[in-house]
Amino acid sequence: xxxxxxxxxxxxxxxxxxxxxxxxxxxxxxxxxxxxxxxxxxxxxxxxxxxxxxxxxxxxxxxxxxxxxxxxxxxxxxxxxxxxxxxxxxxxxxxxxxxxxxxxxxxxxxxxxxxxxxxxxxxxxxxxxxxxxxxxxxxxxxxxxxxxxxxxxxxxxxxxxxxxxxxxxxxxxxxxxxxxxxxxxxxxxxxxxxxxxxxxxxxxxxxxxxxxxxxxxxxxxxxxxxxxxxxxxxxxxxxxxxxxxxxxxxxxxxxxxxxxxxxxxxxxxxxxxxxxxxxxxxxxxxxxxxxxxxxxxxxxxxxxxxxxxxxxxxxxxxxxxxxxxxxxxxxxxxxxxxxxxxxxxxxxxxxxxxxxxxxxxxxxxxxxxxxxxxxxxxxxxxxxxxxxxxxxxxxxxxxxxxxxxxxxxxxxxxxxxxxxxxxxxxxxxxxxxxxxxxxxxxxxxxxxxxxxxxxxxxxxxxxxxxxxxxxxxxxxxxxxxxxxxxxxxxxxxxxxxxxxxxxxxxxxxxxxxxxxxxxxxxxxxxxxxxxxxxxxxxxxxxxxxxxxxxxxxxxxxxxxxxxxxxxxxxxxxxxxxxxxxxxxxxxxxxxxxxxxxxxxxxxxxxxxxxxxxxxxxxxxxxxxxxxxxxxxxxxxxxxxxxxxxxxxxxxxxxxxxxxxxxxxxxxxxxxxxxxxxxxxxxxxxxxxxxxxxxx
Numbered sequence: 001x002x003x004x005x006x007x008x009x010x011x012x013x014x015x016x017x018x019x020x021x022x023x024x025x026x027x028x029x030x031x032x033x034x035x036x037x038x039x040x041x042x043x044x045x046x047x048x049x050x051x052x053x054x055x056x057x058x059x060x061x062x063x064x065x066x067x068x069x070x071x072x073x074x075x076x077x078x079x080x081x082x083x084x085x086x087x088x089x090x091x092x093x094x095x096x097x098x099x100x101x102x103x104x105x106x107x108x109x110x111x112x113x114x115x116x117x118x119x120x121x122x123x124x125x126x127x128x129x130x131x132x133x134x135x136x137x138x139x140x141x142x143x144x145x146x147x148x149x150x151x152x153x154x155x156x157x158x159x160x161x162x163x164x165x166x167x168x169x170x171x172x173x174x175x176x177x178x179x180x181x182x183x184x185x186x187x188x189x190x191x192x193x194x195x196x197x198x199x200x201x202x203x204x205x206x207x208x209x210x211x212x213x214x215x216x217x218x219x220x221x222x223x224x225x226x227x228x229x230x231x232x233x234x235x236x237x238x239x240x241x242x243x244x245x246x247x248x249x250x251x252x253x254x255x256x257x258x259x260x261x262x263x264x265x266x267x268x269x270x271x272x273x274x275x276x277x278x279x280x281x282x283x284x285x286x287x288x289x290x291x292x293x294x295x296x297x298x299x300x301x302x303x304x305x306x307x308x309x310x311x312x313x314x315x316x317x318x319x320x321x322x323x324x325x326x327x328x329x330x331x332x333x334x335x336x337x338x339x340x341x342x343x344x345x346x347x348x349x350x351x352x353x354x355x356x357x358x359x360x361x362x363x364x365x366x367x368x369x370x371x372x373x374x375x376x377x378x379x380x381x382x383x384x385x386x387x388x389x390x391x392x393x394x395x396x397x398x399x400x401x402x403x404x405x406x407x408x409x410x411x412x413x414x415x416x417x418x419x420x421x422x423x424x425x426x427x428x429x430x431x432x433x434x435x436x437x438x439x440x441x442x443x444x445x446x447x448x449x450x451x452x453x454x455x456x457x458x459x460x461x462x463x464x465x466x467x468x469x470x471x472x473x474x475x476x477x478x479x480x481x482x483x484x485x486x487x488x489x490x491x492x493x494x495x496x497x498x499x500x501x502x503x504x505x506x507x508x509x510x511x512x513x514x515x516x517x518x519x520x521x522x523x524x525x526x527x528x529x530x531x532x533x534x535x536x537x538x539x540x541x542x543x544x545x546x547x548x549x550x551x552x553x554x555x556x557x558x559x560x561x562x563x564x565x566x567x568x569x570x571x572x573x574x575x576x577x578x579x580x581x582x583x584x585x586x587x588x589x590x591x592x593x594x595x596x597x598x599x600x601x602x603x604x605x606x607x608x609x610x611x612x613x614x615x616x617x618x619x620x621x622x623x624x625x626x627x628x629x630x631x632x633x634x635x636x637x638x639x640x641x642x643x644x645x646x647x648x649x650x651x652x653x654x655x656x657x658x659x660x661x662x663x664x665x666x667x668x669x670x671x672x673x674x675x676x677x678x679x680x681x682x683x684x685x686x687x688x689x690x691x692x693x694x695x
Contacts, residue, residue: 001041001057001058001059001060002058002059002060002061002114002155002156003055003056003057003058003059003154003155003156003157003189003190004054004055004056004059004114004118004154004155005053005054005055005152005153005154005155005187005189005190005193006029006053006054006055006118006122006151006152006153007051007052007053007054007150007151007152007153007173007193008051008052008053008126008148008150008151009050009051009148009149009150009151009152009173009174010050010051010144010145010146010147010148010149011050011146011147011149012049012050012146013047013048013049013050013052013145013146013240014145014240015049015236015237015238015239015240015241016237016240017131017132017145018047018048018049018206018240019047019206019236019240020132021047021052021129021131021145022045022046022047022052022206023045024129024130025045025047025052025054025125025129026043026044026045026054028124028125028128028129029043029045029054029056029121029125030043032117032120032121032124032125033056033059033117033121036063036112036117036121037063037064037066037111038059038060038063038114038117039058039059039060040056040057040058040059041057041058042056042057042058043055043056043057044056046204046205046206047206047240048202048203048204048206048209048240048243049240049241049242049243049294050174050177050243051173053193053204055190059114059155060114061113061114061156062111062112062113062114063111063112063114063117064111065108065109065110065111066108066109066111067106067107067108067109068106068107068109069104069105069106069107070089070104070105070106070107071102071103071104072085072089072096072102072103072104072105073085073102073103074101074102074103075098075101075102075103076101082103085103085105089105089107090107091105091107114155115155115158115160115161118153118155118160119153119160119161119162119169122151122153122160122162122164122169123162123164126142126144126148126151126164127142127143127164129144131143131144131145133145135147140165140166141165142164142165142167148165148167149167150167150170150172150173150174150184151164151167151168151169151170152169152170152171152172152173152187152193153169153170154171154187154188154189157188157189159171171186171187171188172184172185172186172187173185173187173193173196173197174200175196175197175199175200175201175202176200176201176202176243176244176294177243177294178294178295179200179201179244179295179296180200180201180202181200185200201243201244201296202243202244203243203244203245206239206240209239209242209243209245210235210236210239212245213235213238213239213242213245213247213292214228214235216245216246216247217247217275217290217292220247220248220249220290221249221277221290224249224288225279225280226249226277226278226279226280226286226288227277227278227279227280228275228277228290229265229275229276229277229278229285231265231269231275231276234269234273234275237273238273238292241273241292241294242292242293242294243294244294244295244296245292245293245294246292246293246294246295246296246297246301247290247291247292247293248290248291248292248293248297248301248304248305248308249277249288249289249290249305250274250288250289250290250291250304250305250306250308250309250312251287251288251289251305251309252287252288252289252309252312252313252316253287253313253316254287256287256313256316256319256320257284257285257287259316259319259320259323260323260400260401260404261276261284261285262397262400262401263319263323263390263394263397263401264276264285264316264319265285266394266396266397267312267315267316267318267319267394268289268312268315270394271315272289272291272308272311272312272315273291273292274289274290274291274308274312275289275290275291275292276289276290277289277290289308289309289312291304291305291308318393319390319393322388322389322390322392322393323390325389326388326389326390326401326405327405327408327409329388329389330405330409330410331381331384331405331409333387334384334385334386334387334388335351335354335380335384335387337387338350338351338354338383338384338386338387339351341386341387344457344458344461344463346461346463346509347457347458347461347505347509348508348509350383350386352508353383353453353457354379354380354382354383355508356453356457356501356504356505356508357379357382357383357446357449357450357453358376358379358380358449359376359500359504360379360448360449360452360453360500360501360504361375361376361378361379361445361446361448361449362375362376362379363449363497363500364445364448364449364452364492364497365441365442365445367445367490367491367492367497368441368444368445368448368488368490369441370441370442370444370445371416371442374416374419374420374442375423375442375445375446375449377411377412377420378419378420378423378424378427378442378443378445378446379423379427379445379446379449379450381402381406381420381424382399382402382423382424382427382446382450383402384402384405385397385398385399385401385402385405385424386398388401388405398428399424399425399426399427399428400425402424402425403421403422403424403425403426404421404425406420406421406424406425407421419440419442420442422440422442422443423440423442423443423445423446423447424446426438426440426443426447427443427446427447427450428447428450429443429447429480430479430480430483430484431476431480432476433479433535437483437484437487437488438484439487439488444484444488444490447480447484448481448484448485448490448497451477451478451480451481451484452481452497452498452501453501453504453505454472454474454477455474455477455478455481455521455524456498456501456502456505456517456521457501457505458472458474459474459517459520459521459524460502460505460506460511460517462517464520464524465524474524475528478524478525478528479528479531479532481525482525482528482529482532482558483532485558485559486558486559486562489559490558490559491557491559491560492557493556493557494521494522494525494556494557494558495518495522495556498517498518498521499518502517502518522554522556525556525558526543526544526547529543529558529561529562530543530544533562533565538565538566538569539569539694541692541693541694542565542568542569542572542688542693543561543565544689544692545568545688545689545690545692545693546561546564546565546568546688547561548688548689548692550685550686550689551686560637563637563639564639564687564688566639567639567640567642567643568639568643568687568688570640570643571643571646571647572693574647576647576650577643577647579650579653579654580646580647580649580650580653580684581690581693583649583650583653583654583657583680584653584680584681584684584690584691585690585691586657587653587677587680587681588681588690588691590662590674590677591674591677591678591681594663594674600674600678601671601674601675603675604675605620605672605675605676605679606668606672607620609668609669609672611669612669612672613659613660614659615652615655615656615658615659615660616656616660616672616673616676618652618655618656619649619652619653619655619656619676619680620676620679622648622649622652623649623652623676623679623680623683625645625648626645626646626648626649626683627679627683627686629641629642629644629645629648630642630645630646630683630686630687631686633645634686634687639687642687643687646683646684646687649680649683649684653680656676660673662674662677
């Protein structure tokens with residue numbers, strides 16, 4: 001079947017926009033073709049530095065004929081209603097169908113040529129394309145990310161005739177800006193288009209460009225006995241900068257390696273889009289860099305490498321100046337500067353925040369096995385680098401530079417310098433699901449204090465996440481805190497460690513002591529814990545069941561909660577667990593139904609009532625034994641044993657529902673059996689709220 005090929009050729013498209021543009025082009029084209037009634041075999045888009053390309057295989061030459069049934073007024077309706085319906089449909093009365101006293105019209109629409117659909121589709125896409133930023137040029141009205149130069153539009157090998165803002169569609173495109181010969185060329189179809197682009201030094205597919213860069217870069221490094229430092233983000237970016245990417249290895253002054261390697265790499269990446277390299281098996285960086293050029297130089301890239309080396313030296317000279325100036329300044333000056341930096345209008349300055357984090361770190365330190373004095377000292381240094389010149393230039397290095405400065409500048413207690421420096425460096429961690437979790441006690445104390453102050457502070461001023469909006473990254477902070485607690489086995493109830501944080505904020509900001517945030521924040525943690533456990537394959541409803549209050553008190557010890565969830569998950573995966581869950585739901589349904597009729601019976605169950613069935617007696621004794629065993633197991637936090645104790649109820653519960661009629665005509669028997677079911681529900685509820693578990 002025919003093929004559709006569209007190319008939108010423009011000036012350079014920013015690399016960061018190309019991936020999204022390809023997805024938007026695919027979505028917009030698919031929506032419009034589908035709305036027109038067209039089907040296709042494959043639809044593929046490509047994005048590069050100067051072009052967006054769409055190729056659709058297997059399109060029919062026209063849309064199918066359509067018939068649409070439209071419901072009209074009732075046959076008994078006034079003539080005016082019928083006349084309006086006839087005008088709307090363009091039919092006469094004898095063309096209508098009477099069905100059950102209602103007029104129906106069948107409107108036939110002949111098919112439309114696919115070329116007509118394509119012309120309108122491309123016009124709509126170009127005029128409505130959702131670029132993050134766009135521009136208008138010349139005297140036209142069209143907006144595009146950069147000036148649009150050409151539109152290539154071929155269907156079944158023929159040009160689709162249309163014009164957009166003075167730009168006519170044709171079968172012509174252009175190759176590489178410098179190496180492509182400078183002359184446009186015509187193409188017949190996608191295979192011809194792709195081949196001729198490559199002949200004119202353009203690799204169309206971004207994935208192919210990416211692979212080409214990676215393989216050529218590694219080969220170039222290997223030839224010099226070096227190794228490429230992987231950077232997927234930079235690789236994606238440079239693949240969007242060059243149509244004919246050519247890796248070139250350059251040299252830099254080895255003296256720059258005295259700077260922290262993160263500074264060197266970031267200077268290369270942010271300003272110049274260079275890759276760092278290293279000697280295989282050796283720490284640190286090598287005094288070289290790899291640049292991806294967009295041309296094949298006749299001298300093998302020697303002049304390009306030299307020019308880029310000079311530019312990089314200028315950048316690294318700036319970085320070295322920042323480093324030297326920062327070492328002259330020091331922590332005391334930075335701490336003073338933080339007094340003039342507002343963290344949040346309702347939460348004070350960064351200096352206020354540092355005071356709170358330091359006090360919190362001292363409180364948390366004993367819980368994680370850290371020294372309180374060291375924890376307070378590390379916390380007081382943790383935000384100082386925000387006022388440094390280096391972090392002002394490279395905000396991505398906050399924390400990292402603080403760690404370097406803590407090693408290089410004078411500190412109290414020289415013997416603990418490394419632990420404090422590590423805590424300053426890593427206290428932002430973990431910042432995402434792939435980030436590592438600190439395990440050093442001092443770092444854990446400061447990291448927890450930092451995240452706790454953020455969460456309690458913003459909840460206390462009612463700045464909570466809403467929907468998809470989370471401007472202060474509180475969801476990330478909560479997940480980070482949960483991972484810190486779980487992976488380090490920190491045994492501390494949430495409300496207990498929240499309380500000092502809340503007190504500090506209330507006193508510091510002169511808030512009302514009645515500020516409410518605790519319950520909302522615990523619920524927020526429960527929601528984030530569900531996300532974490534769901535990502536690990538756990539059921540989110542089990543978190544609800546375990547977080548639910550037992551005897552009016554909710555558990556907020558995250559380590560204990562996860563252990564209970566894991567034990568409950570394992571129990572429900574067994575036949576005993578699944579059947580006991582069903583029995584619990586049946587008991588709860590009976591009690592709920594009876595409660596609607598009137599108050600449930602209260603007081604102690606009367607044991608060994610005359611004529612009591614054996615199944616009822618057996619269940620009563622099983623409940624007594626289970627309660628004792630469950631309480632003992634929960635006291636020892638042996639949740640597997642608690643589940644085992646519950647599993648022994650499975651047989652007696654099944655037999656009870658088989659052999660015993662709960663709603664006996666004898667009031668005393670009915671009351672006794674309802675009390676027994678309530679006991680079953682209550683003993684199971686000591687482990688979790690089974691009513692919140694699906695299944």
